Structures are given as structure tokens and as C-alpha cells.
Amino acid sequence: MVVQRAQKYLQRLRSTSRVALWQLPLVAAIVIVAVAAPGPWNSESARPLIIAGFLLVCGAGAACLTVPWDRLPEQTVLVIPIADLVSIGLIRNAGDGTLQGLGTLAVFPVIWIAVSMRSVVWTLVTCFVGPLLISTPTLTEAVRRGFPAGASYSLLLPVLMLTVAVAIRAATAGLRVQERLLRTQREQLRALLAESQSTERLLAAILDAVNVGIVAIGPDGLPVRSNRRFKELLAASGWIPAMSAGGPKLAFLAQDRRTPVAREQWPFVRAAAGERIDGEVYWLGTGPDAVALSIVARPIEGPEGGAVLAFGDVTALATAVDDKAELVRTVAHEFRSPLTAVLGNLDLVLESEQLTPDDRLRLEVAERSAERLLHLAADLVASSSNAIPVRLGFADLRPVLEGRADAARLAAVAAGVQLAVELEDSLWARIDPLRVGQAVDNLLSNAIKYSPDGGTITLRARRSEGWVAIEVRDSGMGISADERERIFERFFRTSEARRSDIPGVGLGLALCSWIAERHGGRLEVVSDPGRGSVFTLYLPASGPSD
Structure with missing residues (x-):
């Protein structure tokens, strides 16, 4: 995780800054050694090698900051860690052997090479041969002396550096695989997001194009999403401010436009409870701004619950039906008054004993026809009110x-x-x-x-x-x-x-x-x-x- 975060941090830097950060730990370590252990500087035989190694490290550090690495081939930067191996070898093998511990500093260029070099074979060869060359003088002296105690450290240095290189290479390969996987997943998510946004825009356009108010509600009955027409219907009835966090507080009236609908019978509440509604008509609002709505509700299948309601504006139709019913009642009422007068006069005429049989027959036909018209008028009144009195x-x-x-x-x-x-x-x-x-x-x-x-x-x-x-x-x-x-x-x-x-x-x-x-x-x-x-x-x- 630390390596991955460090790699991401380095990737965000410019090329010169990134190269300088790779070189900084080694430069700092050598400077600290030079300050903490000045003894080898006093040796005339060791001083040239130490100075050469120190200048090589400092020169590599300066090159990290001055060379435009982003304009050069990517692998060119590897000359810096190779130069670091040389400088470490020069400083370690200078003097009387008091600086042999500096060989462990080879871990810095080895990590750099293992992370940056493309070829696996050349990576392993470089990370083994470089430390081996650093330890060669010590190994030669050990062979000459018959492998005294402590010589094993010089043998272990190239092996340890090779092990570090293998571990870093394996970790880097895993990180690269994860990076490719993450990049693929990121592209897939980006494509899914773009598709989702496109579908969202298409759905919003479709919902806003229909002339029916549509609203989706959650299990609590609160609106989750609605289209433009639904908001227009609420605004037309003057009730849009009532759509608050407390839920839809709407004045639903029954089909007669007078009877308030109980809260438990509101379409929002019924739909949230999972009930299906098919074309029931409610009046929303009062007065001239009242709107007649034909409501259809369907529950949303799944654990999330909720429902979708469609509100059709049938105000014009409901008003036309009421006007037609009123016209029918008026016409029927106007028919009944003269028909009652006709029947009354026919009854009086039929009571006369001066009528001939033919005249009586004709009058009885007229009476039956008038009675049928009167029954028809009563039927019209009953049909217009949709309320037929029945006495059982x-x-x-x-x-x-x-x-x-x-x-x-x-x-x-x-x-x-x-x-x-x-x-x-x-x-x-x-x-x-x-x-x-x-x-x-x-x-x-x-x-x-x-x-x-x-x-x-x-x-x-x-x-x-x-x-x-x-x-x-x-x-x-x-x-x-x-x-x-x-x-x-x-x-x-x-x-x-x-x-x-x-x-x-x-x-x-x-x-x-x-x-x-x-x-x-x-x-x-x-x-x-x-x-x-x-x-x-x-x-x-x-x-x-x-």
C-alpha cells in the first residue's frame, strides 16, 4: 500500500522533480556519512576515491534537476542509478575498510532500477552485478586471506540486492496489473456513467414530453421524482408550495367536488402501501382553479418499494360531463311539466261519456305515448344524476x-x-x-x-x-x-x-x-x-x- 501510494505520488510530479526525489535519499545518506565519519577524508590514499565518489553522486543529483528528462527517451534516466552504484563502490572501497557498510546504500539505486527498467533480465543482471562489483575488492582480499570472519557480508550483499530487486519487481508487476485493472474499470465506469447520464436525459425528455403528470414516490409516500407536467398540474391548482418535507398535503376532493377525501384514501398513501389504482377521478383544489385528475398507480417491484403515479388532467371532460348532465336534467324537467299537463287533460277528456269509441282509442294512444315520454324524462333525470332511488x-x-x-x-x-x-x-x-x-x-x-x-x-x-x-x-x-x-x-x-x-x-x-x-x-x-x-x-x- 505504501509503495502504491508513493508510486501514485511520484507519477503526479514533473519528470525532473520525480527523478530528483529518487536521487535525494542517496545524496542525503552520503552527506550524513561524510559529516558523521570524517576519518577516511584524512587518508591520502582514500581521499581521491572518496572525493570522486562524492562528486559523482552530487553531479548525478545536479543532473536530476537540470536535464530535461521528459524530452529524452524514458530509459535514459537509468544512467543516474548506475552512476550511483559506481559512486557507492568508489566510496565503500576507499581507505582501510571503515566505509564498507556503505554497500547497503546500494539498495537505493537497486530499487530505482527494479522499478524503472523495462527488461526483467537486464534488471536482475544489473541489480546483481552492480553490488557484486562493489564487493569485488573485499572478496578478492578475502580470498587472499583465506576468508576471514566477516567476509561473508561481502558475499551476501549482491544476493540481498538481487532479492530486493526480485521483490520490488514482483510488487511492481502486481501494481501494474492492478493499475491496468483499475484503469479498465475506470474506463468502464466512465462509459457506464456517460450511458447513465444519456439515459437520464432521454428519460427526462420523454417524461417531460408526455401530457400526463408522472411522479415516483418512496415507501413513505414522499415524491422522489416528477416530470414537468406534474409540477404544472400542482401549480395550476395552487398547491405547489404544499409539497414539503412533511409529505404531499393536497386537498383531494371526491368526484362530487364537495366531499373531502380522508388521508388514508389519498392516492399517494394508497400507492405507497402497494395498492393499484386504475383511472379513479379526484378533484384537486377548490374554486375555479380546481383540477380533475384521473389517477393510475402501479407499485414498484423490488425491495426498495415505492410506486409510480400518473395524473391525467380530465377537467375539461369532467366539466363537459357535468354540463351534459345539467342539460339533460334541465330538458327532462322542462318535458315533465307540459307532459303532466297533457296527461291531466287527457284523463279529464277520457272521463267524458260523449266520446266515440274511435276517439277514445286515439286519446288512449296519445295518453300512452305521453306516459312513455314522462317515463323517458324520469329516466333521463335518473341517468344524469346516476342515483336511482330503490326501496327494498x-x-x-x-x-x-x-x-x-x-x-x-x-x-x-x-x-x-x-x-x-x-x-x-x-x-x-x-x-x-x-x-x-x-x-x-x-x-x-x-x-x-x-x-x-x-x-x-x-x-x-x-x-x-x-x-x-x-x-x-x-x-x-x-x-x-x-x-x-x-x-x-x-x-x-x-x-x-x-x-x-x-x-x-x-x-x-x-x-x-x-x-x-x-x-x-x-x-x-x-x-x-x-x-x-x-x-x-x-x-x-x-x-x-x-
Whole structure:
């Protein structure tokens, strides 16, 4: 670790400073020796070698600072540690042997050579031969004297320097491998960072391009990231300052624009708890700046949790729906007043005994038509408010169904349709007879209208697994598969009905479905184009027979 840090530090320096730092330890050591042990300087035989070695070291140090090494080949700098080996040899072998310990200073140039020289072979040869040449005079003298005690130090010096060189070379090779690996990883991280930043910019552009407010929240319900449209929606409702560290403090109102939504029902809270939300409408804010939002939420899979919410601005649509409902209510109300007057006067006229049979028949037709218009106006009012009052009580459905079948026979005969009735004896249920009769009226009326070529209509009622099933079967034009899922929508009419110019406004089946739901039941349809349809109204069975 120390070697690695030193290498990184040296790499950050300029070439002259780096070379000077390599040379500095040796120069300092020789200067310290010269000051601490001045004895050899007094020897006339040793003085020339010591001066030569000292000048060589100092000259190499000066060259480190003056030579522009960055302009020369990289390996040229190795002349400095080789010169250091020579200077160490000159100083060590001068005098009477008192400076032989300076041979250990060879470790400085040996480390330099081991780190810097490219060739492994030449590195080992230089690091062995250099110290060996330094020890050669001592070894020669030891051979001449028969290897006296202490001569082994001279033999160990080249071996120790070679060992140091091998260790440094191995460590340097490992560091170089790590450096290459780190460089590769750094390049990979840089590429991943660039790709991540590019993806981030692309994602931000995509999110800001859509006309839907999108926000990601954490498990605590706090916004983590949002797009431009979400911020605009909040700003439009005047609630952007409320997005604080305490969480989104927004005034969510129910679809009626009056009922505050409890905090636990806020979409942020529900989504953070992992709940999926599909197209629920909330009003955000109050007054003219209120915004209607259709919200979709999906949880984020994974241990981090959180969710993503999409806010669609449906203010214009919600306002248009309210305006349409208000228009329908107004028109229906305006219809009911004159129709009530017409029916009242028709009742008075029909009480007269001076009417001829033909006139009475015509007046009764007019009365039935006016009553149908009055019922249609009531249906329009009910459909516009989406609230049909239902008063439940225990009753037998058989008399209700028989009465509705009798009322429909005249229209069936006029249309050339046969009406068959198959009812079980006991059909008790908890119902509102008026609303159930209204639903059956609509089903029978539709069956008659949509059987232009005659045929048979069957009204059947039976008990089945806890339900009373009221079935109206016809052999008319039928309904296509792609339109079957929409027939219970308000004001929807099939393409075949429009082409056939059959009168209607598309409210009957919607009202039948609502009536079934208010009773805790359901309305189902099975249809085959060209072969007819079967509508089945399921109501929970209950009463004396249970």
C-alpha cells in the first residue's frame, strides 16, 4: 500500500522533480556519512576515491534537476542509478575498510532500477552485478586471506540486492496489473456513467414530453421524482408550495367536488402501501382553479418499494360531463311539466261519456305515448344524476312479471311477435317492485323493438342457486361481440340499431344494469348476431321459501 501510494505520488510530479526525489535519499545518506565519519577524508590514499565518489553522486543529483528528462527517451534516466552504484563502490572501497557498510546504500539505486527498467533480465543482471562489483575488492582480499570472519557480508550483499530487486519487481508487476485493472474499470465506469447520464436525459425528455403528470414516490409516500407536467398540474391548482418535507398535503376532493377525501384514501398513501389504482377521478383544489385528475398507480417491484403515479388532467371532460348532465336534467324537467299537463287533460277528456269509441282509442294512444315520454324524462333525470332511488322490501316477483308481460302483449302483437311466459310459482326476493318492473319493461320493450322480422320472445323466471333469474330471450338481430361490452353504457346504441333506424336513446339497458346493481344483483347478456339475444337479470332470492 505504501509503495502504491508513493508510486501514485511520484507519477503526479514533473519528470525532473520525480527523478530528483529518487536521487535525494542517496545524496542525503552520503552527506550524513561524510559529516558523521570524517576519518577516511584524512587518508591520502582514500581521499581521491572518496572525493570522486562524492562528486559523482552530487553531479548525478545536479543532473536530476537540470536535464530535461521528459524530452529524452524514458530509459535514459537509468544512467543516474548506475552512476550511483559506481559512486557507492568508489566510496565503500576507499581507505582501510571503515566505509564498507556503505554497500547497503546500494539498495537505493537497486530499487530505482527494479522499478524503472523495462527488461526483467537486464534488471536482475544489473541489480546483481552492480553490488557484486562493489564487493569485488573485499572478496578478492578475502580470498587472499583465506576468508576471514566477516567476509561473508561481502558475499551476501549482491544476493540481498538481487532479492530486493526480485521483490520490488514482483510488487511492481502486481501494481501494474492492478493499475491496468483499475484503469479498465475506470474506463468502464466512465462509459457506464456517460450511458447513465444519456439515459437520464432521454428519460427526462420523454417524461417531460408526455401530457400526463408522472411522479415516483418512496415507501413513505414522499415524491422522489416528477416530470414537468406534474409540477404544472400542482401549480395550476395552487398547491405547489404544499409539497414539503412533511409529505404531499393536497386537498383531494371526491368526484362530487364537495366531499373531502380522508388521508388514508389519498392516492399517494394508497400507492405507497402497494395498492393499484386504475383511472379513479379526484378533484384537486377548490374554486375555479380546481383540477380533475384521473389517477393510475402501479407499485414498484423490488425491495426498495415505492410506486409510480400518473395524473391525467380530465377537467375539461369532467366539466363537459357535468354540463351534459345539467342539460339533460334541465330538458327532462322542462318535458315533465307540459307532459303532466297533457296527461291531466287527457284523463279529464277520457272521463267524458260523449266520446266515440274511435276517439277514445286515439286519446288512449296519445295518453300512452305521453306516459312513455314522462317515463323517458324520469329516466333521463335518473341517468344524469346516476342515483336511482330503490326501496327494498320482500315481495313475490311472479305478479310483477305477469303484469309487465300483460302490458307488453299489445306492443308484441302490433310488431308480429309472439310473447311466451314461463314463471315458477314462488319467486320471493327483497326487491323494489317498481324498479324491477321498470327493468323488465325495458328488456321486453327492447326485445320487441329489435325483433323486426317477428319471432318469439320468452319471459322466463326461476330460482337458481340463491338467485332469482329473470330471463328475456328473443330471436331478433342480436349484438356483435365487439359491441356487447358497451351496451350497458349510457347513450350507447349498436351500429345495427342505428342502421335500422329503430327509435331509442340508449338509456334502457344502462338503467336495467343500475337497477340490478342497486338490488345487489347483476345483468348478463348472451347474444349471437342474426340469431337473437338472452338478457338475464339476477336478483338475490329471499323470502318465505328460504
